[in-house]
Structure formats: C-alpha cells, structure tokens
Amino acid sequence: MAGWTDWVLRHRRTVVLFWLVLTALGGALAGRTVDALGFEFALPGQPGYEANREILQRYGTGGPYDPLVLTVTVPPDRSLREPQVQQEFSAVVERVRGALPGARVLAYPGTDDPALLADGGRTTLALIYPRPVPGPEPYAQALPVLESVAGGATVAGAPAQVTGIEALKSATGEGDRGVLVEVLLGAGGALVVLALVFGSLLAGVPLLVATVSILTSFLCLLGLTAVTDVSFVVQYLVALIGLGVAIDYALLIVMRWREERSHGVDNVDAVRTAMLTAGRSVVFSGVTVAVSLAALIVVPVPFMRGIGYGGLLIPLLSVAVATTLLPVLLARFGPRLEWPRHAPRDPRSARWARIATAVTRRPVLAATAATILLLALAAPVLTLRLGSPAVGSYPTADAAGQANATLADAGVPPGALRPVEVLSTDPDAVVERLRDLPGVAAVLTPTGPGWQVADTALVQVWTAGDPAGSAGAATVDRIRSAVDGVPGTRVGGSAAEDVDLVSALYDNTPVVLSVIVVLTLLLLARALRSVVLPIKALLLNVVSIGAAYGVTVLIWQHGWLTQALFGTEPSGAITAWVPIAVFAFLFGLSMDYELFILARIREEYDRHQSTNRAVVDGISYTGRLVTSASLILFLAFVALSTVPTVEVRILATALALGIAIDAVVVRSVLAPALVTLLDRANWWLPAPLAKLLRTAPEQGTEPEPVSTVHR
Structure with a gap:
C-alpha cells in the first residue's frame, strides 16, 4: 500500500480528473441505465418456465401471469343458477371481453363447471387472462380497464368485484419507482451520523466518495446491460449498499488519518499510515465482499447472476475510489476540512474501552x-x-382484498387464483389422470375462444391448498408426475415456476x-x-x-x-x-x-x-x-x-x-x-x-x- 499511495499522491491531478469524468458520465447516463434494466425472471431449462414460454407464444396470455378475477356474490335469496341472473353475469363478462381484446376468459355459464360456483350457487368467479405488457406490472393497462367495467356493474343487485394476485399486488402499492427517493433517505441519515462523528466539514468527504462510487457503478452497470440481463432490483442494491459500503470504507481511512494526526504526525505521513493500515483492511474487505457476491454468478438463474454482476461493482469501485481519490483529498484539503473543530480528536473511545x-x-x-x-x-x-x-396473506381493507376474502369465505380454493395451466395435445387424457388426484380441487376444460390453438388445448387445474404452501407445491409435483406419460403435455403456471425456482436456486447451494x-x-x-x-x-x-x-x-x-x-x-x-x-x-x-x-x-x-x-x-x-x-x-x-x-x-x-x-x-x-x-x-x-x-x-x-x- 505504501508504493501505491505514493504513486497516487504523485499523480493527484490525473486521479481527480479520472474520477471526475466517470462521475459526470455516470450521472448524465443514470436515466438510461435505469431504463435498460429488465423485469424478466427467466429460468431457462426448467420445465415450468419452458411450459410458460410455450403458452405465451401460442396463446399470448397466461403462463407465468396469474389471471385477474371478476367475482360477484348475489343476495341470499338469489342464485347464479337462475337464468336471469346468469344472463346478467354473462352480460358483464361480454363487456369485459369487448374492453380487453385478446383476453382469455373462463366464466360460468360459458363453462358449465360447478367448480365456478361456490356458497350454494351465490358466488361465482370469472378468470380473465389479459395480454401482459412489459415492465413490473404486467396488467398495468388491463387492470384499470377491468375495474372500470366492473365499477358500475351489478348482478341481481350485487356489485361486481375485481381481485386476483396482480390486483392484490397493485392494491398494496407494489411496483417500480425511481431509486432517488431511497438514496436521499439513506444519504440524509448518513449525513446526520457523519456530522455527529466528525463535527466538521470532514462529514462530507465519505458522502463525496459514495457519490463518486455510486455514479461510476451506474455507468459500469449500463455497460453490463449491453452484454447480459440485469434486474431492476440491482439499481437499489448498487445505490443503497454502495452508499453504505463506500461511506464505511472512507470512514475507516479518514478515522485512521485523524488518529495519526492527533498524535502529531505530519499530514502526508498521516495519509500514508492510514493507507498502510486502514487502507489495507479496506482492500481485503472489498475483495471479501466481492468474493461472496461473485458466488451468485454461478447460480443457474439469470436474475441472480445479474444481481451478482451488479453487486460486484459495489465493493470493487468503492475500494478503488477510497484508495485513490480519498488519499488525494486528505493530502490536499484534509486539515482545512477539520473546520470548525480544528484540533483532531483522538478516536480512542473510553466507553468502548470499558465495554x-x-x-x-x-x-x-x-x-x-x-x-x-x-x-x-x-x-x-x-x-x-x-x-x-x-x-x-394480502390486506383485506381494499376492494381487491375484500373480494379475495369473500371468495375464501365462500369456499373457493386458493388454487383458483393461481391456477396450474396444463398445455396438452390430449386434454381428455390429462383430465382423466388429474380428476381424482389428491390435492386437486378442480380440473376444468374450457372450450371458448383462446383456449385451443392448433392441435393444443389448455386445461385448468386448481390446487386445494395454497400453491405457495408445502401442500400446494406437493400437489404441483403430483400433477407433473401424473401427466408425465401423456405425449405433448407440459405443466405451467406461476405455481409450477415457483417450484422450479426453489430447485434452481438451492440445488447448487x-x-x-x-x-x-x-x-x-x-x-x-x-x-x-x-x-x-x-x-x-x-x-x-x-x-x-x-x-x-x-x-x-x-x-x-x-x-x-x-x-x-x-x-x-x-x-x-x-x-x-x-x-x-x-x-x-x-x-x-x-x-x-x-x-x-x-x-x-x-x-x-x-x-x-x-x-x-x-x-x-x-x-x-x-x-x-x-x-x-x-x-x-x-x-x-x-x-x-x-x-x-x-x-x-x-x-x-x-x-x-x-x-x-x-x-x-x-x-x-x-x-x-x-x-x-x-x-x-x-x-x-x-x-x-x-x-x-x-x-x-x-x-x-x-x-x-x-x-x-x-x-
């Protein structure tokens, strides 16, 4: 570290200019970096993912995207088996079809399956698969349209309601938003802590190091998106973990520099000693963090590899800035930045010594x-x-949550909101094998528009247990085993992809x-x-x-x-x-x-x-x-x-x-x-x-x- 520090101090202008250019480019192109991040969660080679890809290619809807749900519960003295009530509900469903062209719809009485009725015929549900759009919310366009259609609709005097996994997520506020808000929150908290630690203008130095590290990381991230898919999650990790790590590394070196100065050491010699001791620790720490994050690259899931690649930038660039730009700043401006506390304080803590x-x-x-x-x-x-x-598990205070709770109270199985979709060239054989399978609540074979393409058809399977639970996952495995011998058959749906994800992530742990x-x-x-x-x-x-x-x-x-x-x-x-x-x-x-x-x-x-x-x-x-x-x-x-x-x-x-x-x-x-x-x-x-x-x-x-x- 001694030789490296001497080289850096001899080339101060070059070091400052280098980081200034990268920081300016990173800041100017940050918006483009965020736009280049992806929202796809691919599992290449996994059976559920491949089945869902084929479903999307053939049908344009469904696959990994769970349906929106239109539901209604009529008064106690009415039933959806009544012809007039059926006509009213069918009219609402037809309006939905017209408002969402290309959507795949499963509804009663179009599909006269008793599984679509619950609570003695008082409750029904229509599963609606709109065409998804790219981004964090696949139904960002379709959901408002469906809610608008359902908003003024009634069946036997009862209001139509909209729910489904994506509607529940939307109601809880899930979705993407810019990273700037989180960075400002984190930086504000960091500045308060640094001000208490230093009591001088030195509090701004670690934040400066963090700013350079983060913006340079975003610049490198933009280059990374040109060669591989990088998840939108990485922007938050780079910005906020980068903020913490870069400040940590700068804090360690600046505190050691202050310690040396408190013992009367010349400023430049204090910088050299800080780099020889604290700087050496920073290098080893950064490499250790990088090694742990590099392990994510070998996980056979592109989403995780993107996090691994992006995560590598955080410690390595933080170390680079802390061991180049920081010693230059301390050597040139360090003593002046001690204002208003001009006398360096010995960092030795009596309280920690007692502990x-x-x-x-x-x-x-x-x-x-x-x-x-x-x-x-x-x-x-x-x-x-x-x-x-x-x-x-979703909140019940909003309309989507209340509709979800109503379906649960009516006895609708949880698997209805996250159906398993079986793509097959022989749907009759699939139904025969799954109808009496333990854990399966219903098997439906819709015949309306969008349910049959060329020589294939989609079969809906509802698990009795929640697909997110162990019982539901076990049922998905049984479904796969049961249809394994049926030619041209694949098992898809979000539940199947979840099972594959756990396997892909942890088989190589x-x-x-x-x-x-x-x-x-x-x-x-x-x-x-x-x-x-x-x-x-x-x-x-x-x-x-x-x-x-x-x-x-x-x-x-x-x-x-x-x-x-x-x-x-x-x-x-x-x-x-x-x-x-x-x-x-x-x-x-x-x-x-x-x-x-x-x-x-x-x-x-x-x-x-x-x-x-x-x-x-x-x-x-x-x-x-x-x-x-x-x-x-x-x-x-x-x-x-x-x-x-x-x-x-x-x-x-x-x-x-x-x-x-x-x-x-x-x-x-x-x-x-x-x-x-x-x-x-x-x-x-x-x-x-x-x-x-x-x-x-x-x-x-x-x-x-x-x-x-x-x-």
Whole structure:
C-alpha cells in the first residue's frame, strides 16, 4: 500500500480528473441505465418456465401471469343458477371481453363447471387472462380497464368485484419507482451520523466518495446491460449498499488519518499510515465482499447472476475510489476540512474501552449469553417457507382484498387464483389422470375462444391448498408426475415456476457455499496472519446471518410487527431468491466489520504481545467506527425497505437486521469474548500455509506504523 499511495499522491491531478469524468458520465447516463434494466425472471431449462414460454407464444396470455378475477356474490335469496341472473353475469363478462381484446376468459355459464360456483350457487368467479405488457406490472393497462367495467356493474343487485394476485399486488402499492427517493433517505441519515462523528466539514468527504462510487457503478452497470440481463432490483442494491459500503470504507481511512494526526504526525505521513493500515483492511474487505457476491454468478438463474454482476461493482469501485481519490483529498484539503473543530480528536473511545474490559474480564459469561441470544433469534428459521406470498396473506381493507376474502369465505380454493395451466395435445387424457388426484380441487376444460390453438388445448387445474404452501407445491409435483406419460403435455403456471425456482436456486447451494468459504478463509488468513481468527469469523458470520433469517421469518412469514413496521400484511412466505441473496451480501458486509476489528486487534497485539490488552485497545479504537459505519449501512437498508416491491422489502429487512445484530451482539460482545478465550491460539499460522499465502507466521514481524514513533 505504501508504493501505491505514493504513486497516487504523485499523480493527484490525473486521479481527480479520472474520477471526475466517470462521475459526470455516470450521472448524465443514470436515466438510461435505469431504463435498460429488465423485469424478466427467466429460468431457462426448467420445465415450468419452458411450459410458460410455450403458452405465451401460442396463446399470448397466461403462463407465468396469474389471471385477474371478476367475482360477484348475489343476495341470499338469489342464485347464479337462475337464468336471469346468469344472463346478467354473462352480460358483464361480454363487456369485459369487448374492453380487453385478446383476453382469455373462463366464466360460468360459458363453462358449465360447478367448480365456478361456490356458497350454494351465490358466488361465482370469472378468470380473465389479459395480454401482459412489459415492465413490473404486467396488467398495468388491463387492470384499470377491468375495474372500470366492473365499477358500475351489478348482478341481481350485487356489485361486481375485481381481485386476483396482480390486483392484490397493485392494491398494496407494489411496483417500480425511481431509486432517488431511497438514496436521499439513506444519504440524509448518513449525513446526520457523519456530522455527529466528525463535527466538521470532514462529514462530507465519505458522502463525496459514495457519490463518486455510486455514479461510476451506474455507468459500469449500463455497460453490463449491453452484454447480459440485469434486474431492476440491482439499481437499489448498487445505490443503497454502495452508499453504505463506500461511506464505511472512507470512514475507516479518514478515522485512521485523524488518529495519526492527533498524535502529531505530519499530514502526508498521516495519509500514508492510514493507507498502510486502514487502507489495507479496506482492500481485503472489498475483495471479501466481492468474493461472496461473485458466488451468485454461478447460480443457474439469470436474475441472480445479474444481481451478482451488479453487486460486484459495489465493493470493487468503492475500494478503488477510497484508495485513490480519498488519499488525494486528505493530502490536499484534509486539515482545512477539520473546520470548525480544528484540533483532531483522538478516536480512542473510553466507553468502548470499558465495554471491552468488561467482556475480557468475564469472557465465558459474555460468550454464553451472546450465543444463547443468537440461537434463540435464529430458531424461527426452522419454520422457513420459501415461495410467493400466500393467497390469503394480502390486506383485506381494499376492494381487491375484500373480494379475495369473500371468495375464501365462500369456499373457493386458493388454487383458483393461481391456477396450474396444463398445455396438452390430449386434454381428455390429462383430465382423466388429474380428476381424482389428491390435492386437486378442480380440473376444468374450457372450450371458448383462446383456449385451443392448433392441435393444443389448455386445461385448468386448481390446487386445494395454497400453491405457495408445502401442500400446494406437493400437489404441483403430483400433477407433473401424473401427466408425465401423456405425449405433448407440459405443466405451467406461476405455481409450477415457483417450484422450479426453489430447485434452481438451492440445488447448487453446497457448491456455492464451499467456494465462498474457501476463498474467504484464504483472504482472511492472509490479512490477519492467522488460521484460527478466520475460522472464528466464519462461524460468527453463520450464526449472525441465521439470527437475521430468524427475525425476518418472524416478521414477514409469521406477521410479528409487520403491520406496525411496514403498514402491510405479512407475506406468509419468504421469497425464494431472498435467502441466498441475503447470505451473499451479509456474509461479505459482516466480514467487513470483523476484519476492521480483528485487523486492529492484530496490530495492537503485534506491539505488546498481550491478547487481553490487544482486545481492549482494538475495540477502543474501532468500537465507535464500527458502530457509526453499521448505523449508516442500517439506515441505508431502512431506506431500501421503503421500496414498494414486497420482495425488496423482505430483502431489506433481512439485511438491516443482519447488520444490526452483527454490530450490537457479535462484534461488540461475542467476537472479543472468543478472542480473549482463545488467547495465543488466535495467532497460530502454520509455516507451510504462511509460505503459501506469502506472509510471516511469526508474531511481531510487521513493521510498525509511522505514527508509533510519535507516541
């Protein structure tokens, strides 16, 4: 780092001009980058996805897109079996057909199947498959039209109502919105924290580093969209995780620079020492985060690969800016930016020194209490259910929610809102095999327009259990097995694609985790010159992430405080891709703080060879830093949780919880307690591994920072 820092300082103008050009281009083209992001969730090679593609190609509707539902419940003394009532409902359905050309409609009495009637004939439903449009809301055009038609329609004096999965999502406010709102929220919270930390104009420096990193990331993201599909979710991750990570890295270097200056070191020498120590930690931290995110690239799901590629930009560009532009700014303007607090404050915290002292005096008690708490928080993971939100989990306060609740009360199976669509050249054979299959509530064979194309036909299958639940998923598997021998038959629908998604994401999980673990252990062993510390850090990360998963399950799956925190109903399930994405991000981000703390403890240990003293000194120097950095990242994830899309909210919840649990429990209590208990074993590094990693196994061989001669 010393040679690199000298080179950067010799070429200050080139460095500043380089980042200025990239930032300007990134800002100017940010809108184009957002427009280039995609909304497709492809699963190439998976049977449900391929079936849905064929359904869309042949019929133009349905497949992965669940139907809109037109429903009516007539008064107790009337029945939809009455000819006059049938005519009234049929008239409404015909108006819908006219208003939505090309839509595929399944309704009673056009399809005289008793499954379309419920509650003794008082309730009926028509399934409407409009032609989808590109973007986050496939029925953005069709839904308002259907609601307009249904708005003034009555059947036997009862109003027609509109519901369905897409209508329920729309009512909860799901959809896309610009990332600027979330960035401003996160930046505002970060500025408050930085102002409290620095009490001077230096508070703006980490935000400047973050701005350069984010806009440059968006520029690189635009190039990435030219060669691969990148999900719209990535814009939020790049902006908000980039905000937190870039500020964290800048904060670490600036705090170390201030520390050196507080000991009387010359400004440029303070920059060099900060880069030699904190800058080195930043490089290893950024590479560790990048490694964990790179694991997403090997997941055989394009959506996740896009998140992996986009996620790689965040730490790598943040490291690049923090180790080039930041030292130039500090060397040129650092002392002036201390205004109005001109005298640098020693970053050593007496409060954190007392906390660390208390932990080192009773390490067994501290470690035991922290471990019990983390395991208790992680316990709900045992009830984790992956999939789409349950049909009954949507709010009931709006019109779509009330109509959904009415259908459930009338006895309509949940699978009616998320039907399995079977595409076949022999529909009679499909019906014969599925009619009496366990878990199947109804099998319908519509014959109207849009249900037969060339030599194929679509068969509707409703599961008795919610398709998002284990019973519904098991029924989908049975449906696939039952029609497996019917030539020219494929099983589609959103429920089938959900089952395939879980399989695609998690079948290769052991390989992905193994790659992350091995590479991370090698990186940390090189950074900390120890075998034991990386293994300990890895185990702590697993427990910390498990606790974040557990609390997320309590909130979003079981409904603890969901309404109070987010003003919405629980989803009843955790979106399938969220846990693996959370692991990749949290694993790297949590390791950041671990490395910041352990690197400083290692540095202190190399000075005086006392583990207890090294823990106290290391925590006293990094406690305030880690707390501030984690608070900034936590606030960034809180901003992310305001995104209307439920999947992104669940992701943000898990990330925010993970950072908070890690900073408060793991890094403040459990990590220093375990380092104290392990004592000299912490620093063990076998000579062969030391040679392989090109580092020294001996203790105390690292050159002391420049500032130590002034202490």
